[in-house]
Amino acid sequence: MGKQKKARKYATMKRMLSLRDQRLKEKDRLKPKKKEKKDPSALKEREVPQHPSCLFFQYNTQLGPPYHILVDTNFINFSIKAKLDLVQSMMDCLYAKCIPCITDCVMAEIEKLGQKYRVALRIAKDPRFERLPCTHKGTYADDCLVQRVTQHKCYIVATVDRDLKRRIRKIPGVPIMYISNHRKLLQVNNNKKQPD
Template sequence: MGKRKTKKFASMKRMISLKDQRIKEKDRAKVQETKKKDPSEIKEKEVPKYPSCLFFQYNTQLGPPYHILVDTNFINFSIKAKLDIVQSMMDCLYAKCIPCITDCVMAEIEKLGMKYRVALRIAKDPRFERLPCTHKGTYADDCLVQRVTQHKCYILATVDRDLKRRIRKIPGVPIMYISNHRSELTSDYQWVICGYRCVL
């Protein structure tokens, strides 16, 4: 009995190197000459552009009326704490506040279902400014981080720890959160006025 030849798994045909002498000169790959680096040459490095609105870490674009980006968790926690969102924001900042809600956050609240219908009703309040999203997907955290990075005129209102951690890495963006049944604002510069942490 003769032995059958079995095909080896994932075997490839041998190929001639492009530098081989058997290939015509016009088709042959050229040998790359290694350039010696000049030590006196100026090294170029691409650095991300620093926003012009920041004076060190002080954000010059923040000012009344404050535009506050609201996260899903912030609305839910404000309901639990029995806080009127707009009123508590004004109490915190002592100025007019315009809560803004993106399409992604609205979609996230709608996905939560009937259990969070009160949050949906609050989000559809005419006092809330609706911001359209142009990107793909409905992941709210990425949307908020992207928007805050592009435009430094927003304060971000959230209770989510992971989102707070991401936002703290972006300079000049204050974070508003709920603690002890009231809205508080955090940043590098803080002082306490009437029980609220405020940044001006």
């Protein structure tokens, strides 16, 4: 008779002592958890997110007819490609006076793009555009726009960038304007906060 082969066991674990095992010394054992008694007279605290006072349910009351529209770099570029007059098409979309606003970060971003985007730079320097100074460090326009919109809810954000639109949709009461299908059409999306 030959030797009987043992089947090898896969994924076997080494047996370990539990920290509550009686064979362990007193100092090495896991100490039992003590339950804290709650004081019934103590005030109960809840953490509720503070919503801005300008929001009446989901409606932003600070948005009014001379609309202030924060313009992103790619929005200017896409409006040039779609052959849209920026200010006029905004007014056609909203049926009201629009004041396009451009931050220092967006201007810096357009200037960094170089000679290829000189038409976009010329449009951005238009006197109808309102310049907004930036006080923060760095020139990353997306962070600048998101920060400005969270502080002041009186702006509509004009962008074509998917990531920026996704970030702004999380902020309640901020509309997004974007260009769709290279048509002479600007759409306004008055978003609501999605439950996470």
